[in-house]
Amino acid sequence: MAATTHTPAKHDEDLPGHYGPYGGRFVPEALTSALDELDAAFRAAIVDPAFAAELAELERTYTGRPSPLTPAARFGELCGGARVYLKREDLNHTGSHKINNVLGQALLTRRMGKSRVIAETGAGQHGVAAATAAALLGLECTVYMGEEDTRRQALNVARMRLLGAEVIPVTVGSRTLKDAINEAMRDWVTTVDRTHYLLGTVTGPAPFPELVRHFHSVIGREAREQMLADAGRLPDAVAACVGGGSNAIGIFSGFLDDPSVRLHGYEAGGEGIETGRHASRFSTGAPGVLHGARTYVMQDEWGQTVPSHSISAGLDYPGVGPEHAWLHDTGRVAYEPVNDAEAMDAFAALCRTEGIIPAIESAHALAGAIRLGRELGPAGLILVSLSGRGDKDVETAARWFGIDLSTSPDGTDPR
Amino acid sequence: MSRGLAEAFADARSEGRAALIGYLPAGFPDPEQCVELVVDMVAAGVDIVEVGLPYSDPLMDGPDIQAAVDQALRAGTTTETVLDTVGALTDAGATAVVMSYWNPIERYGVERFADRLADAGGHGVITPDLTPEEAGPWIAATTRRGLDRVFLVAPSSTDERIRTVVAASSGFVYAASTMGVTGARAAVSSAAPALVARTKALTGLPVAVGLGVSSGEQAREVAAYADGVIVGSAFVRLILQASDRAAARDAVRRLAADLAAGVRGNRACG
Numbered sequence A: 001m002a003a004t005t006h007t008p009a010k011h012d013e014d015l016p017g018h019y020g021p022y023g024g025r026f027v028p029e030a031l032t033s034a035l036d037e038l039d040a041a042f043r044a045a046i047v048d049p050a051f052a053a054e055l056a057e058l059e060r061t062y063t064g065r066p067s068p069l070t071p072a073a074r075f076g077e078l079c080g081g082a083r084v085y086l087k088r089e090d091l092n093h094t095g096s097h098k099i100n101n102v103l104g105q106a107l108l109t110r111r112m113g114k115s116r117v118i119a120e121t122g123a124g125q126h127g128v129a130a131a132t133a134a135a136l137l138g139l140e141c142t143v144y145m146g147e148e149d150t151r152r153q154a155l156n157v158a159r160m161r162l163l164g165a166e167v168i169p170v171t172v173g174s175r176t177l178k179d180a181i182n183e184a185m186r187d188w189v190t191t192v193d194r195t196h197y198l199l200g201t202v203t204g205p206a207p208f209p210e211l212v213r214h215f216h217s218v219i220g221r222e223a224r225e226q227m228l229a230d231a232g233r234l235p236d237a238v239a240a241c242v243g244g245g246s247n248a249i250g251i252f253s254g255f256l257d258d259p260s261v262r263l264h265g266y267e268a269g270g271e272g273i274e275t276g277r278h279a280s281r282f283s284t285g286a287p288g289v290l291h292g293a294r295t296y297v298m299q300d301e302w303g304q305t306v307p308s309h310s311i312s313a314g315l316d317y318p319g320v321g322p323e324h325a326w327l328h329d330t331g332r333v334a335y336e337p338v339n340d341a342e343a344m345d346a347f348a349a350l351c352r353t354e355g356i357i358p359a360i361e362s363a364h365a366l367a368g369a370i371r372l373g374r375e376l377g378p379a380g381l382i383l384v385s386l387s388g389r390g391d392k393d394v395e396t397a398a399r400w401f402g403i404d405l406s407t408s409p410d411g412t413d414p415r
Numbered sequence B: 001m002s003r004g005l006a007e008a009f010a011d012a013r014s015e016g017r018a019a020l021i022g023y024l025p026a027g028f029p030d031p032e033q034c035v036e037l038v039v040d041m042v043a044a045g046v047d048i049v050e051v052g053l054p055y056s057d058p059l060m061d062g063p064d065i066q067a068a069v070d071q072a073l074r075a076g077t078t079t080e081t082v083l084d085t086v087g088a089l090t091d092a093g094a095t096a097v098v099m100s101y102w103n104p105i106e107r108y109g110v111e112r113f114a115d116r117l118a119d120a121g122g123h124g125v126i127t128p129d130l131t132p133e134e135a136g137p138w139i140a141a142t143t144r145r146g147l148d149r150v151f152l153v154a155p156s157s158t159d160e161r162i163r164t165v166v167a168a169s170s171g172f173v174y175a176a177s178t179m180g181v182t183g184a185r186a187a188v189s190s191a192a193p194a195l196v197a198r199t200k201a202l203t204g205l206p207v208a209v210g211l212g213v214s215s216g217e218q219a220r221e222v223a224a225y226a227d228g229v230i231v232g233s234a235f236v237r238l239i240l241q242a243s244d245r246a247a248a249r250d251a252v253r254r255l256a257a258d259l260a261a262g263v264r265g266n267r268a269c270g
């Protein structure tokens, strides 16, 4: 296999942990030393060949990496006839890209001599991944989840408990992902001497955005090589959904230094920007500080966080990773909203054309690919980050399409 | 204009005691009662009042203050309410500072916030999630308007960190007594005396201890080694539990008097 020759993307990092004016650390002083410790452990680990070897071995034998690159010819017909390739993070153990970050951070936890991890989760995908890695490495695990989400995602709550994790429903604030993060931070500040906060995406105080990106950069590294090998050239465009932005930064990181490759991030447009019920930070948000970093935040005129909405729990967050804020402002990545309805159309299309049920998060990227393909036409070459599989979303999708979940065979057709 | 922070601490010191600092979020239980209750606190012996700016994501606060700011926000409290509250307290003769998470100040405008707060008679701001490294524009704005900046130190802070924090601070330094969030506790953390000693070795500024103080007895204990004692959740909890307005006033006055006796090294008078 050809060695990767490109260098990591450069940023205007005049200050460590900053991306232009974004990022940084806005945390209680009590957490500063833990973040310093994490930063030091991370920097030591990434230059330690033994750490890289152990992680690579886990990726190969446990996650199932490299994840395949799948040509999606029938889906491509719906994309203006463009050639479409899917980067199959849905085939990873636990069903999404989340495992990449979780294994890396769990190994770091052990290196720091800590015995417990905590995590926040919305839909439960990151919580399940964290519980999985904790079980594998013999760490204690507590997952904070909005009470509302524990009800909607009862199956994932059961998965986490089967894996030995404690799941704590969060009943304060808006009882959603953002409040789960607040509770995880409160736990962390109290137990930091033996606990690592296993943050699930490229948000939060430095060094989290850089660290989580590092563990997901394998997506872009593999995808770039696979595109060159299978498609014979670099893609014209890369499409990824953007919740906090970890799968997107992972795949984008392989192409940031290739100026010919257009990068597109798709946020949740929810019920439509005009309804106010969405998670489009770049359409309606403004720079501000949330959960320890300066970034685009959905907020009111007083700086109070505005609740987000999306059919996809994984995109339902009022902030976004600070590096994305910078990539937005510099114009290197274009961010657009995709509404629930457009995402669900793309969801159904992939099911029917490729026999792949995607996560609803990933369906936002598929909808983006349809837009891009219609613009690029049959000469176009598009790479899509298929960040996760749709097993967790079957109930939501069935409800959306009016499929009867009872055993009687009289459900209506999704088309 | 009320006396400033330095003066308030100096006055307490000249009486051979620690200063007492009381916290309530603006708009809690409503804007008018907040002012009434804080004025009661001052009458009962609180030296400096800390007006909280209610924020949607108070990740350094425990359940009592979360509940209070939630209530205040749902009732429509805004940054203007906070500034009006400071104005009303200043008119009543109180030395007031604001305690705020960073985003509402940044959103309001750093310069504009400093101007409005100084015009309202406020003396400074405690910023629990702003570290000196990120505070460049804030330091400039507060310096321009003569406002004090209170940053925090914690038991986990290294001496090097403490040096950075005290260099950026003025008025006083807030020593978070424990690794944790706000909330009344049965005992004040055993980490607090060592943290105060380490901090005082590195600065001439007064050092006040917050997080977990809820009784006159605890205030007395803390006053033996710190220049100030900060009490928030204990007041908030009493107000949350009070059956009516009169009961809330009564409970707040009694706690303030108990704490005031404590910082004077006295036992509660009953």
Ligand SMILES: Cc1ncc(COP(=O)(O)O)c(C=O)c1O
Pocket (backbone or CB within 6 Å): A096, A097, A122, A123, A125, A126, A200, A201, A202, A241, A242, A243, A244, A245, A246, A247, A248, A313, A314, A315, A359, A361, A362, A387, A388, A389
């Ligand atoms: C399958 C899948 N894709 C995407 C996301 C969004 O996260 P991020 O933007 O960090 O990739 C999630 C989050 O739960 C997810 O489960």
